[in-house]
Amino acid sequence: MGPLRRRLAEHDRLLASLRRAGVALAACIWLPLASAAATEAISGLQPATPQPQADSLMPGLAVEYLPGFIRHVDRLEEAGPGEPGPPLEMLDWNSQQGEVLTSGRTDGIGARITGFIRFPAPGGYLLTIQSNDGVRLRISERVVIEDPEVHTDRYSPDVLVNIETAGWYPLHVLYFERKNTSTLELYWQPPGADRFDYVPASAFAHRKP
Numbered sequence: 053m054g055p056l057r058r059r060l061a062e063h064d065r066l067l068a069s070l071r072r073a074g075v076a077l078a079a080c081i082w083l084p085l086a087s088a089a090a091t092e093a094i095s096g097l098q099p100a101t102p103q104p105q106a107d108s109l110m111p112g113l114a115v116e117y118l119p120g121f122i123r124h125v126d127r128l129e130e131a132g133p134g135e136p137g138p139p140l141e142m143l144d145w146n147s148q149q150g151e152v153l154t155s156g157r158t159d160g161i162g163a164r165i166t167g168f169i170r171f172p173a174p175g176g177y178l179l180t181i182q183s184n185d186g187v188r189l190r191i192s193e194r195v196v197i198e199d200p201e202v203h204t205d206r207y208s209p210d211v212l213v214n215i216e217t218a219g220w221y222p223l224h225v226l227y228f229e230r231k232n233t234s235t236l237e238l239y240w241q242p243p244g245a246d247r248f249d250y251v252p253a254s255a256f257a258h259r260k261p
Contacts, residue, residue, distance in 0.1 A: 093176075095214040097192040099221050100168060109257040112139035113167040113223070115153065121160040125188045125200040125226040128162045140165060142253040143225070143238035146182075152234045159232070165225035167258030169251065171215045175243030181208045183227065184235040190224040200226075205235050220257065 116134035120127070138154040143165075145153055155161045169191065171177060181187055181197050184205040189197040197208045227236050239248040 092209065093212040093214060094194065094196055095216075097194060097213065097215065097221060099192070099217050099219040103219050104168065104257070104259065108260055109168070110139065110260050111253065111257060112141045113143075113165050113225075113256050114258040115140055115163050115165045117153075117155045117157075118162040118164070119157065119160055120162060121230055122162060122228050123186075123202050123230065125162075125186045125228060128164060128226045128228060131162070134162075134164060137163075139258065140256075142250060142256055143181075143236055144250045145234070145236045147235075148233050150234075152229045153227075153236065158234075160230065162226070162228035165223075165227065167223055167256055168220040169223040170220050170255045170257070171218055172255075173218050173243060174215050177213045177215060177243065178210050178241040178248070179213055180210045180239050180248065182206065182235055182237040182239070183208070184233055185230050186226075186228050187236065188226040189238070190222075192221050193224075202230055205233065223256075 115137045117137050118128060118131050118134040120131075122128070137156075140153060147153075149158060151158060152161045153163055155163065179189075179196060181189060181199065182205060183199055183203075185202045186200045187197065187208075188195060188200050191213070196211055196213060199206070199208045225236075225238075238251045240251045241248045
């Protein structure tokens with residue numbers, strides 16, 4: 053079972069347990085939107101100014117790699133330039149013990165991922181990341197998701213991002229995998245949707261070299 057289906061299955065099991073307990077589901081209808089632990093809302097993010105023109109962009113996200121068996125994403129903040137790698141079409145990577153992203157390595161690798169994320173309409177977007185190991189997500193230079201140390205596969209707390217203006221927003225991800233399995237998956241739930249899904253490839257772009 054894939055990670056997205058596992059998350060949905062967990063939600064369905066929770067609803068079933070609430071029914072057995074006699075809990076009124078009308079009060080819980082929002083559960084597909086977020087877990088009860090969703091505690092943070094972020095507003096005031098600014099879109100890229102000026103907005104990048106279509107002819108200046110390429111699909112996916114740029115990435116550079118920094119080999120090393122680190123334990124915290126701060127090391128990636130402090131390190132010098134990395135080695136550019138093939139762009140990432142989207143952040144839907146769950147490679148178990150195989151290659152980490154497009155790095156050519158199976159262990160001991162950090163990644164700086166940059167580009168833009170496009171929010172197609174104003175409104176509230178729920179975001180979460182499943183990662184293994186550490187990750188830090190910035191949008192418009194603001195830390196939105198932070199799970200920066202060594203850990204097994206787990207989801208970050210859901211974060212509600214309130215978008216006032218549709219368009220492209222600068223995105224920056226720091227991620228590392230130390231040993232064994234690797235996962236980096238970014239999910240969103242756009243306004244009006246009732247479930248999480250991967251942020252699609254159409255929502256990512258980076259500048260042409």
